[in-house]
Amino acid sequence: MSVRRLLDTDTEAPRAATWQVRDVSAPWVPESWYPHVPWAESHAYSNDHLQQHYADASWHVIGGTTRGRVHANDGTHREDAMAMAASPHLVILIAADGAGSSRWSRVGAETACRTVLDTLSPALTDPDADIGTLLRDAVSRSCRAIEAVAHRTGEPTREFRSTLLAACWLRTPHHERLHAIQVGDGAMVARRTDGSVLRLVNDVQTEYSGEVSAFLPDDNALEAVAVQHAAADVEAILVMTDGVEDPFYPLQRHGARIVDQFYQGVPVGGTMLDRQGTHGPIAGSPQALEHLREWLAFERRGENDDRTILGAFRLDREGR
Protein backbone atom coordinates (compact mmCIF):
# COMPACT_ATOMS: atom_id res chain seq x y z
CA MET A 1 0.00 0.00 0.00
CA SER A 2 1.46 3.40 -0.93
CA VAL A 3 2.50 5.91 1.68
CA ARG A 4 -0.10 8.31 0.31
CA ARG A 5 -2.96 5.84 0.81
CA LEU A 6 -1.73 5.14 4.32
CA LEU A 7 -1.74 8.83 5.16
CA ASP A 8 -4.91 10.02 3.50
CA THR A 9 -8.20 8.97 5.00
CA ASP A 10 -10.19 10.83 2.37
CA THR A 11 -8.88 11.80 -1.03
CA GLU A 12 -12.16 13.10 -2.37
CA ALA A 13 -12.76 16.83 -2.66
CA PRO A 14 -14.16 17.98 0.70
CA ARG A 15 -17.72 19.29 0.96
CA ALA A 16 -18.27 22.76 2.30
CA ALA A 17 -19.93 22.96 5.71
CA THR A 18 -23.01 25.12 6.16
CA TRP A 19 -24.03 27.26 9.08
CA GLN A 20 -25.96 25.55 11.86
CA VAL A 21 -28.07 27.04 14.65
CA ARG A 22 -27.49 25.26 17.93
CA ASP A 23 -29.04 25.92 21.32
CA VAL A 24 -26.80 26.97 24.17
CA SER A 25 -26.30 24.02 26.47
CA ALA A 26 -24.07 25.50 29.18
CA PRO A 27 -25.53 27.84 31.84
CA TRP A 28 -24.82 31.55 31.49
CA VAL A 29 -22.66 31.28 34.62
CA PRO A 30 -22.10 28.30 36.93
CA GLU A 31 -24.60 28.11 39.78
CA SER A 32 -21.67 28.25 42.20
CA TRP A 33 -21.20 31.86 41.15
CA TYR A 34 -24.62 33.05 42.34
CA PRO A 35 -23.47 33.96 45.86
CA HIS A 36 -20.64 36.01 44.32
CA VAL A 37 -22.60 37.63 41.48
CA PRO A 38 -26.16 37.86 42.87
CA TRP A 39 -27.71 39.53 39.82
CA ALA A 40 -26.51 36.66 37.61
CA GLU A 41 -29.07 34.31 39.17
CA SER A 42 -31.99 36.38 37.90
CA HIS A 43 -30.31 37.44 34.66
CA ALA A 44 -32.61 36.24 31.88
CA TYR A 45 -30.17 35.49 29.08
CA SER A 46 -31.61 35.22 25.59
CA ASN A 47 -29.80 34.84 22.28
CA ASP A 48 -31.52 37.99 21.01
CA HIS A 49 -32.82 40.95 22.96
CA LEU A 50 -34.62 44.03 21.67
CA GLN A 51 -36.23 46.91 23.52
CA GLN A 52 -37.50 50.42 22.97
CA HIS A 53 -38.64 53.59 24.76
CA TYR A 54 -40.28 56.80 23.73
CA ALA A 55 -38.75 59.84 25.41
CA ASP A 56 -41.90 62.00 25.28
CA ALA A 57 -43.00 62.76 21.75
CA SER A 58 -39.57 63.79 20.51
CA TRP A 59 -37.35 60.73 20.54
CA HIS A 60 -37.80 57.07 19.74
CA VAL A 61 -35.08 55.07 21.47
CA ILE A 62 -34.59 51.49 20.30
CA GLY A 63 -31.92 48.86 20.50
CA GLY A 64 -31.21 45.25 19.72
CA THR A 65 -28.46 42.73 20.39
CA THR A 66 -28.34 39.42 18.52
CA ARG A 67 -26.17 36.32 18.69
CA GLY A 68 -23.88 36.04 15.70
CA ARG A 69 -23.61 33.08 13.35
CA VAL A 70 -20.31 31.89 14.82
CA HIS A 71 -21.78 31.58 18.31
CA ALA A 72 -24.99 30.09 16.92
CA ASN A 73 -22.96 27.52 14.98
CA ASP A 74 -20.90 26.67 18.07
CA GLY A 75 -23.90 26.63 20.43
CA THR A 76 -22.34 29.29 22.65
CA HIS A 77 -23.66 32.45 24.29
CA ARG A 78 -23.91 35.90 22.81
CA GLU A 79 -21.06 38.03 24.19
CA ASP A 80 -22.48 41.47 23.35
CA ALA A 81 -24.66 43.30 25.86
CA MET A 82 -26.69 46.50 25.87
CA ALA A 83 -28.65 48.83 28.14
CA MET A 84 -30.75 51.91 27.55
CA ALA A 85 -32.99 54.39 29.33
CA ALA A 86 -34.78 57.60 28.48
CA SER A 87 -36.53 60.54 30.10
CA PRO A 88 -37.83 63.73 28.51
CA HIS A 89 -34.45 65.41 28.84
CA LEU A 90 -31.97 62.50 28.73
CA VAL A 91 -31.37 59.47 26.52
CA ILE A 92 -28.81 56.84 27.53
CA LEU A 93 -27.44 54.30 25.05
CA ILE A 94 -24.90 51.67 26.17
CA ALA A 95 -23.29 48.76 24.33
CA ALA A 96 -20.50 46.35 25.25
CA ASP A 97 -18.73 43.58 23.36
CA GLY A 98 -17.01 40.78 25.27
CA ALA A 99 -13.60 39.77 23.95
CA GLY A 100 -13.82 36.52 22.02
CA SER A 101 -10.57 35.30 23.53
CA SER A 102 -11.84 35.82 27.11
CA ARG A 103 -13.81 32.96 28.59
CA TRP A 104 -16.26 35.03 30.67
CA SER A 105 -16.42 38.11 28.52
CA ARG A 106 -20.23 37.94 28.35
CA VAL A 107 -20.22 38.52 32.11
CA GLY A 108 -17.78 41.42 31.70
CA ALA A 109 -19.97 42.99 29.03
CA GLU A 110 -23.17 42.63 31.05
CA THR A 111 -21.45 43.89 34.21
CA ALA A 112 -20.24 46.96 32.33
CA CYS A 113 -23.67 47.77 30.89
CA ARG A 114 -25.40 47.40 34.25
CA THR A 115 -22.78 49.48 36.04
CA VAL A 116 -22.85 52.30 33.48
CA LEU A 117 -26.65 52.41 33.52
CA ASP A 118 -26.65 52.43 37.32
CA THR A 119 -24.16 55.31 37.35
CA LEU A 120 -26.09 57.41 34.83
CA SER A 121 -29.65 56.67 35.95
CA PRO A 122 -29.84 59.41 38.61
CA ALA A 123 -29.39 61.92 35.79
CA LEU A 124 -32.71 60.80 34.25
CA THR A 125 -34.46 62.92 36.88
CA ASP A 126 -31.72 65.51 37.40
CA PRO A 127 -31.29 67.82 34.40
CA ASP A 128 -28.33 69.51 36.13
CA ALA A 129 -26.26 66.35 36.38
CA ASP A 130 -22.70 66.55 35.06
CA ILE A 131 -22.91 63.87 32.37
CA GLY A 132 -19.23 64.03 31.42
CA THR A 133 -18.13 63.33 34.99
CA LEU A 134 -20.70 60.57 35.31
CA LEU A 135 -19.41 58.89 32.15
CA ARG A 136 -15.82 58.92 33.40
CA ASP A 137 -17.00 57.58 36.76
CA ALA A 138 -18.97 54.91 34.94
CA VAL A 139 -15.85 53.61 33.23
CA SER A 140 -13.84 53.37 36.43
CA ARG A 141 -16.79 51.84 38.31
CA SER A 142 -17.18 49.28 35.53
CA CYS A 143 -13.51 48.32 35.81
CA ARG A 144 -13.86 47.89 39.57
CA ALA A 145 -17.09 45.95 39.21
CA ILE A 146 -15.49 43.52 36.75
CA GLU A 147 -12.43 43.15 38.96
CA ALA A 148 -14.70 42.40 41.90
CA VAL A 149 -16.49 39.67 39.97
CA ALA A 150 -13.15 38.19 38.94
CA HIS A 151 -11.86 38.28 42.50
CA ARG A 152 -14.97 36.72 44.01
CA THR A 153 -15.13 33.94 41.43
CA GLY A 154 -11.39 33.27 41.44
CA GLU A 155 -11.05 33.79 37.70
CA PRO A 156 -8.38 35.99 36.08
CA THR A 157 -9.63 39.48 35.24
CA ARG A 158 -8.44 38.97 31.65
CA GLU A 159 -11.22 36.44 31.21
CA PHE A 160 -13.84 39.18 31.60
CA ARG A 161 -12.48 41.67 29.05
CA SER A 162 -15.00 43.78 27.22
CA THR A 163 -15.30 46.93 25.15
CA LEU A 164 -17.71 49.69 26.17
CA LEU A 165 -19.58 52.42 24.29
CA ALA A 166 -21.87 54.90 26.02
CA ALA A 167 -23.64 57.92 24.54
CA CYS A 168 -26.08 60.36 26.13
CA TRP A 169 -28.27 63.02 24.58
CA LEU A 170 -29.02 65.77 27.08
CA ARG A 171 -31.44 68.66 26.79
CA THR A 172 -31.35 71.59 29.16
CA PRO A 173 -33.29 74.88 28.90
CA HIS A 174 -30.20 76.36 27.24
CA HIS A 175 -28.84 73.73 24.89
CA GLU A 176 -28.81 70.18 23.62
CA ARG A 177 -25.59 68.21 23.86
CA LEU A 178 -24.26 64.76 23.07
CA HIS A 179 -21.87 63.17 25.56
CA ALA A 180 -19.95 59.98 24.87
CA ILE A 181 -17.16 57.75 26.10
CA GLN A 182 -15.63 54.66 24.51
CA VAL A 183 -13.26 51.86 25.44
CA GLY A 184 -12.18 49.63 22.55
CA ASP A 185 -13.75 49.21 19.14
CA GLY A 186 -17.25 49.77 17.81
CA ALA A 187 -18.68 53.15 16.86
CA MET A 188 -21.00 55.93 17.93
CA VAL A 189 -22.21 58.38 15.29
CA ALA A 190 -24.73 61.16 14.95
CA ARG A 191 -26.43 62.32 11.78
CA ARG A 192 -27.08 65.99 11.52
CA THR A 193 -30.01 67.57 9.70
CA ASP A 194 -27.68 68.52 6.83
CA GLY A 195 -27.00 64.82 6.27
CA SER A 196 -23.45 64.86 7.56
CA VAL A 197 -22.25 62.14 9.94
CA LEU A 198 -20.30 62.97 13.08
CA ARG A 199 -18.27 60.27 14.80
CA LEU A 200 -18.66 60.99 18.52
CA VAL A 201 -15.32 59.54 19.64
CA ASN A 202 -12.26 59.50 17.38
CA ASP A 203 -11.55 56.11 15.90
CA VAL A 204 -8.36 54.46 17.21
CA GLN A 205 -7.28 52.44 14.21
CA THR A 206 -5.24 49.28 14.46
CA GLU A 207 -3.50 47.93 11.35
CA TYR A 208 -5.35 44.67 11.24
CA SER A 209 -8.88 43.53 11.94
CA GLY A 210 -9.80 42.10 15.32
CA GLU A 211 -7.07 43.86 17.29
CA VAL A 212 -8.53 46.12 19.94
CA SER A 213 -6.57 48.93 21.53
CA ALA A 214 -8.24 48.87 24.95
CA PHE A 215 -10.56 46.73 27.04
CA LEU A 216 -12.27 46.99 30.39
CA PRO A 217 -10.90 46.35 33.02
CA ASP A 218 -7.36 46.95 31.74
CA ASP A 219 -5.49 49.98 33.09
CA ASN A 220 -5.61 51.83 29.78
CA ALA A 221 -9.44 51.80 29.91
CA LEU A 222 -9.16 54.60 32.47
CA GLU A 223 -7.52 56.78 29.82
CA ALA A 224 -10.85 57.03 27.98
CA VAL A 225 -11.95 60.63 27.57
CA ALA A 226 -15.55 61.80 27.84
CA VAL A 227 -16.37 64.02 24.86
CA GLN A 228 -19.29 66.31 24.10
CA HIS A 229 -20.80 67.85 21.00
CA ALA A 230 -23.53 70.36 20.27
CA ALA A 231 -26.69 68.45 19.40
CA ALA A 232 -29.43 70.90 18.40
CA ASP A 233 -28.98 69.88 14.76
CA VAL A 234 -28.69 66.15 15.46
CA GLU A 235 -31.58 64.03 14.23
CA ALA A 236 -30.29 60.54 14.96
CA ILE A 237 -27.70 58.85 17.15
CA LEU A 238 -26.35 55.33 16.65
CA VAL A 239 -24.26 53.26 19.05
CA MET A 240 -22.97 49.95 17.73
CA THR A 241 -20.49 47.20 18.47
CA ASP A 242 -18.00 46.18 15.78
CA GLY A 243 -20.31 43.38 14.73
CA VAL A 244 -22.39 46.12 13.08
CA GLU A 245 -19.72 48.72 12.33
CA ASP A 246 -17.38 46.40 10.45
CA PRO A 247 -19.87 45.24 7.80
CA PHE A 248 -20.90 48.85 7.14
CA TYR A 249 -17.39 50.35 7.39
CA PRO A 250 -16.62 53.20 6.86
CA LEU A 251 -19.46 54.89 8.68
CA GLN A 252 -18.44 58.29 7.40
CA ARG A 253 -19.66 57.03 4.03
CA HIS A 254 -22.45 54.64 5.03
CA GLY A 255 -23.75 55.98 8.34
CA ALA A 256 -26.22 58.40 6.80
CA ARG A 257 -27.79 55.64 4.75
CA ILE A 258 -28.12 53.43 7.82
CA VAL A 259 -30.10 56.22 9.46
CA ASP A 260 -32.23 56.43 6.30
CA GLN A 261 -32.93 52.72 6.59
CA PHE A 262 -34.09 53.19 10.17
CA TYR A 263 -36.40 56.06 9.22
CA GLN A 264 -37.69 54.68 5.92
CA GLY A 265 -37.10 50.93 5.99
CA VAL A 266 -35.28 48.79 3.44
CA PRO A 267 -37.12 48.59 0.10
CA VAL A 268 -36.70 45.86 -2.50
CA GLY A 269 -33.31 46.34 -4.08
CA GLY A 270 -32.24 48.65 -1.27
CA THR A 271 -29.58 46.42 0.24
CA MET A 272 -26.26 47.93 1.21
CA LEU A 273 -24.58 44.54 1.69
CA ASP A 274 -24.72 40.99 0.31
CA ARG A 275 -28.31 40.76 1.51
CA GLN A 276 -30.73 42.79 3.57
CA GLY A 277 -34.32 41.74 4.03
CA THR A 278 -36.93 44.25 2.99
CA HIS A 279 -38.93 45.80 5.80
CA GLY A 280 -40.69 48.99 6.80
CA PRO A 281 -39.48 51.85 8.97
CA ILE A 282 -38.02 51.25 12.40
CA ALA A 283 -37.95 54.74 13.92
CA GLY A 284 -41.37 55.69 15.18
CA SER A 285 -43.01 52.57 13.77
CA PRO A 286 -45.53 50.33 15.59
CA GLN A 287 -43.59 47.38 14.12
CA ALA A 288 -40.24 48.82 15.22
CA LEU A 289 -38.96 45.80 17.10
CA GLU A 290 -39.94 43.38 14.36
CA HIS A 291 -38.30 45.54 11.71
CA LEU A 292 -35.16 46.00 13.82
CA ARG A 293 -34.86 42.24 14.17
CA GLU A 294 -35.03 41.96 10.39
CA TRP A 295 -32.47 44.75 9.94
CA LEU A 296 -30.03 42.96 12.27
CA ALA A 297 -30.31 39.82 10.13
CA PHE A 298 -28.30 41.40 7.29
CA GLU A 299 -25.77 39.18 5.54
CA ARG A 300 -22.25 39.96 4.54
CA ARG A 301 -19.62 37.30 3.83
CA GLY A 302 -17.29 36.77 6.76
CA GLU A 303 -19.23 39.11 9.09
CA ASN A 304 -20.68 36.70 11.62
CA ASP A 305 -19.96 38.33 14.97
CA ASP A 306 -22.62 39.22 17.57
CA ARG A 307 -24.45 42.40 16.58
CA THR A 308 -25.63 45.24 18.76
CA ILE A 309 -27.06 48.55 17.68
CA LEU A 310 -28.93 51.18 19.68
CA GLY A 311 -30.41 54.31 18.22
CA ALA A 312 -32.20 57.45 19.24
CA PHE A 313 -34.30 58.97 16.46
CA ARG A 314 -35.81 62.41 16.57
CA LEU A 315 -39.44 62.21 15.56
CA ASP A 316 -40.03 65.92 15.01
CA ARG A 317 -37.45 66.42 12.27
CA GLU A 318 -39.42 68.85 10.13
CA GLY A 319 -38.33 72.46 10.45
CA ARG A 320 -34.95 71.69 11.98
Added chain:
Amino acid sequence: MTTRRLPVYILADVSGSMQGTPIESVRSGIRQLHRDLMGDPQAIESAYLSVITFSDKAQQLERLTEVSAFNPPDFSASGQTNLGDALRLLLDCFETEILKTTPEQKGDWRPLVFLLSDGAPTDPTWPQYASQLCNKRPANVIAVACGDQADVDVLKQVTESVVLMQDMSPDSFKAFFKFVSASVKQTSAKVGSLDDGAGITLPPPPPGITIVP
Protein backbone atom coordinates in the same frame (compact mmCIF):
# COMPACT_ATOMS: atom_id res chain seq x y z
CA MET B 1 -16.77 46.69 0.37
CA THR B 2 -14.08 43.99 0.41
CA THR B 3 -14.32 40.79 2.46
CA ARG B 4 -12.00 40.73 5.46
CA ARG B 5 -9.66 37.76 5.29
CA LEU B 6 -7.61 35.67 7.68
CA PRO B 7 -4.45 35.00 5.63
CA VAL B 8 -2.71 31.73 6.49
CA TYR B 9 0.73 30.94 5.08
CA ILE B 10 2.31 27.48 5.23
CA LEU B 11 6.09 27.85 4.84
CA ALA B 12 7.46 24.36 4.28
CA ASP B 13 11.07 23.19 4.17
CA VAL B 14 11.34 20.85 1.17
CA SER B 15 15.09 20.32 1.32
CA GLY B 16 16.64 16.93 0.57
CA SER B 17 16.43 15.76 4.19
CA MET B 18 12.63 15.86 3.94
CA GLN B 19 12.55 13.16 1.25
CA GLY B 20 10.29 10.18 1.72
CA THR B 21 7.68 9.97 4.45
CA PRO B 22 8.24 13.50 5.85
CA ILE B 23 7.47 15.32 2.59
CA GLU B 24 4.50 13.06 1.90
CA SER B 25 3.29 13.79 5.43
CA VAL B 26 3.50 17.53 4.80
CA ARG B 27 1.54 17.19 1.54
CA SER B 28 -1.04 15.04 3.27
CA GLY B 29 -1.18 17.46 6.19
CA ILE B 30 -2.00 20.36 3.90
CA ARG B 31 -4.78 18.31 2.31
CA GLN B 32 -6.08 17.51 5.78
CA LEU B 33 -5.91 21.17 6.78
CA HIS B 34 -7.96 22.06 3.73
CA ARG B 35 -10.57 19.41 4.59
CA ASP B 36 -10.78 20.61 8.19
CA LEU B 37 -11.29 24.21 7.18
CA MET B 38 -13.95 23.23 4.67
CA GLY B 39 -15.80 21.81 7.67
CA ASP B 40 -15.96 25.24 9.35
CA PRO B 41 -18.31 27.81 7.79
CA GLN B 42 -16.48 30.81 9.29
CA ALA B 43 -13.18 29.52 7.88
CA ILE B 44 -14.83 29.06 4.48
CA GLU B 45 -15.90 32.70 4.51
CA SER B 46 -12.74 34.25 5.88
CA ALA B 47 -9.62 32.01 5.77
CA TYR B 48 -7.30 32.28 2.77
CA LEU B 49 -4.44 29.79 2.34
CA SER B 50 -1.05 30.09 0.68
CA VAL B 51 1.77 27.55 0.41
CA ILE B 52 5.41 28.58 0.11
CA THR B 53 8.10 25.93 -0.15
CA PHE B 54 11.84 26.43 0.19
CA SER B 55 14.91 24.40 -0.61
CA ASP B 56 17.61 25.89 -2.90
CA LYS B 57 15.18 28.80 -3.36
CA ALA B 58 11.69 29.69 -2.26
CA GLN B 59 8.54 29.35 -4.33
CA GLN B 60 4.97 30.40 -3.68
CA LEU B 61 3.13 27.35 -5.01
CA GLU B 62 -0.30 28.73 -4.11
CA ARG B 63 -1.07 32.41 -3.84
CA LEU B 64 -3.45 33.46 -1.09
CA THR B 65 -6.65 31.65 -2.06
CA GLU B 66 -9.99 31.29 -0.34
CA VAL B 67 -10.53 27.91 1.24
CA SER B 68 -13.25 26.76 -1.14
CA ALA B 69 -11.05 27.44 -4.19
CA PHE B 70 -7.77 26.19 -2.69
CA ASN B 71 -6.00 23.32 -4.45
CA PRO B 72 -3.49 21.53 -2.20
CA PRO B 73 -0.25 21.59 -4.23
CA ASP B 74 2.11 18.76 -5.05
CA PHE B 75 5.81 19.17 -4.31
CA SER B 76 8.90 17.06 -3.77
CA ALA B 77 12.00 17.34 -1.61
CA SER B 78 15.55 18.01 -2.74
CA GLY B 79 18.32 20.56 -2.34
CA GLN B 80 19.48 22.88 0.40
CA THR B 81 17.65 24.93 3.05
CA ASN B 82 17.46 28.52 1.86
CA LEU B 83 15.48 29.92 4.79
CA GLY B 84 16.49 33.49 3.93
CA ASP B 85 14.83 33.30 0.52
CA ALA B 86 11.69 31.89 2.15
CA LEU B 87 11.48 34.70 4.65
CA ARG B 88 12.20 37.30 1.97
CA LEU B 89 9.43 35.90 -0.21
CA LEU B 90 7.06 35.81 2.74
CA LEU B 91 7.74 39.47 3.50
CA ASP B 92 7.16 40.30 -0.18
CA CYS B 93 3.83 38.46 -0.03
CA PHE B 94 2.79 40.56 2.94
CA GLU B 95 3.51 43.70 0.93
CA THR B 96 1.56 42.59 -2.12
CA GLU B 97 -1.21 40.41 -0.73
CA ILE B 98 -2.23 41.77 2.67
CA LEU B 99 -4.69 44.63 3.09
CA LYS B 100 -4.32 46.83 6.14
CA THR B 101 -7.08 48.91 7.69
CA THR B 102 -7.44 52.41 6.26
CA PRO B 103 -10.10 55.10 6.75
CA GLU B 104 -11.79 53.62 3.66
CA GLN B 105 -11.66 49.89 4.31
CA LYS B 106 -11.28 47.34 7.06
CA GLY B 107 -8.09 45.35 6.65
CA ASP B 108 -7.34 41.68 6.88
CA TRP B 109 -6.72 39.90 10.13
CA ARG B 110 -3.01 39.76 11.02
CA PRO B 111 -1.61 36.84 8.97
CA LEU B 112 -0.90 33.46 10.54
CA VAL B 113 2.31 31.76 9.40
CA PHE B 114 3.29 28.17 10.10
CA LEU B 115 6.97 27.57 9.33
CA LEU B 116 8.15 23.96 9.20
CA SER B 117 11.82 23.04 9.08
CA ASP B 118 13.78 19.91 9.90
CA GLY B 119 17.31 21.28 9.79
CA ALA B 120 19.46 24.37 9.80
CA PRO B 121 19.55 27.08 7.14
CA THR B 122 22.30 26.84 4.54
CA ASP B 123 22.17 30.47 3.36
CA PRO B 124 23.81 33.51 4.97
CA THR B 125 20.89 35.92 4.45
CA TRP B 126 18.32 34.52 6.82
CA PRO B 127 19.23 36.65 9.89
CA GLN B 128 18.25 39.97 8.27
CA TYR B 129 14.82 38.71 7.24
CA ALA B 130 14.32 36.88 10.52
CA SER B 131 14.95 40.09 12.40
CA GLN B 132 12.37 41.93 10.27
CA LEU B 133 9.78 39.28 11.08
CA CYS B 134 10.65 39.25 14.74
CA ASN B 135 10.87 43.01 15.26
CA LYS B 136 8.09 44.35 13.04
CA ARG B 137 5.64 41.50 13.74
CA PRO B 138 3.76 41.72 10.44
CA ALA B 139 2.33 38.30 11.23
CA ASN B 140 1.80 35.78 13.99
CA VAL B 141 4.47 33.21 13.19
CA ILE B 142 4.54 29.73 14.67
CA ALA B 143 7.69 27.78 13.84
CA VAL B 144 7.79 24.01 14.00
CA ALA B 145 11.10 22.30 14.57
CA CYS B 146 10.62 18.95 12.86
CA GLY B 147 12.71 16.27 14.53
CA ASP B 148 15.91 16.40 16.48
CA GLN B 149 18.06 17.84 13.66
CA ALA B 150 16.06 21.05 13.45
CA ASP B 151 17.85 24.17 14.63
CA VAL B 152 15.59 25.54 17.34
CA ASP B 153 17.90 28.47 18.04
CA VAL B 154 17.53 29.69 14.47
CA LEU B 155 13.75 29.37 14.61
CA LYS B 156 13.74 31.31 17.88
CA GLN B 157 15.30 34.20 16.00
CA VAL B 158 12.37 34.21 13.60
CA THR B 159 9.62 34.00 16.25
CA GLU B 160 9.14 33.52 19.96
CA SER B 161 6.51 30.87 19.24
CA VAL B 162 8.42 27.68 18.48
CA VAL B 163 7.13 24.16 18.96
CA LEU B 164 9.10 20.95 18.66
CA MET B 165 7.80 17.94 16.78
CA GLN B 166 9.77 15.23 18.51
CA ASP B 167 9.60 12.73 15.69
CA MET B 168 8.69 13.10 12.05
CA SER B 169 6.21 10.26 11.91
CA PRO B 170 3.03 10.56 9.85
CA ASP B 171 1.01 10.66 13.06
CA SER B 172 3.03 13.61 14.36
CA PHE B 173 2.50 15.57 11.16
CA LYS B 174 -1.18 14.68 11.20
CA ALA B 175 -1.51 15.91 14.76
CA PHE B 176 0.40 19.07 13.91
CA PHE B 177 -1.88 19.97 11.02
CA LYS B 178 -4.91 19.38 13.27
CA PHE B 179 -3.32 21.97 15.55
CA VAL B 180 -2.94 24.30 12.57
CA SER B 181 -6.62 24.04 11.64
CA ALA B 182 -7.67 24.55 15.28
CA SER B 183 -5.45 27.64 15.43
CA VAL B 184 -6.97 29.07 12.28
CA LYS B 185 -10.49 28.56 13.59
CA GLN B 186 -9.64 30.17 16.89
CA THR B 187 -7.76 33.16 15.53
CA SER B 188 -10.76 35.12 14.35
CA ALA B 189 -11.74 35.71 17.99
CA LYS B 190 -11.19 39.26 19.22
CA VAL B 191 -7.80 39.77 20.75
CA GLY B 192 -5.94 42.61 22.33
CA SER B 193 -3.52 44.54 20.17
CA LEU B 194 0.11 43.53 20.12
CA ASP B 195 0.92 46.55 22.27
CA ASP B 196 -0.44 44.88 25.34
CA GLY B 197 1.45 41.66 24.66
CA ALA B 198 -1.74 39.68 24.40
CA GLY B 199 -1.09 38.30 20.94
CA ILE B 200 -3.24 35.47 19.76
CA THR B 201 -4.43 32.59 21.86
CA LEU B 202 -3.50 29.27 20.34
CA PRO B 203 -5.01 25.93 21.28
CA PRO B 204 -2.79 23.62 23.37
CA PRO B 205 -0.35 21.65 21.21
CA PRO B 206 -1.22 17.98 20.73
CA PRO B 207 0.77 15.06 22.18
CA GLY B 208 4.15 14.70 20.50
CA ILE B 209 4.48 18.44 20.01
CA THR B 210 5.93 20.56 22.78
CA ILE B 211 6.33 24.28 23.23
CA VAL B 212 9.97 25.41 23.26
CA PRO B 213 10.34 27.89 26.14
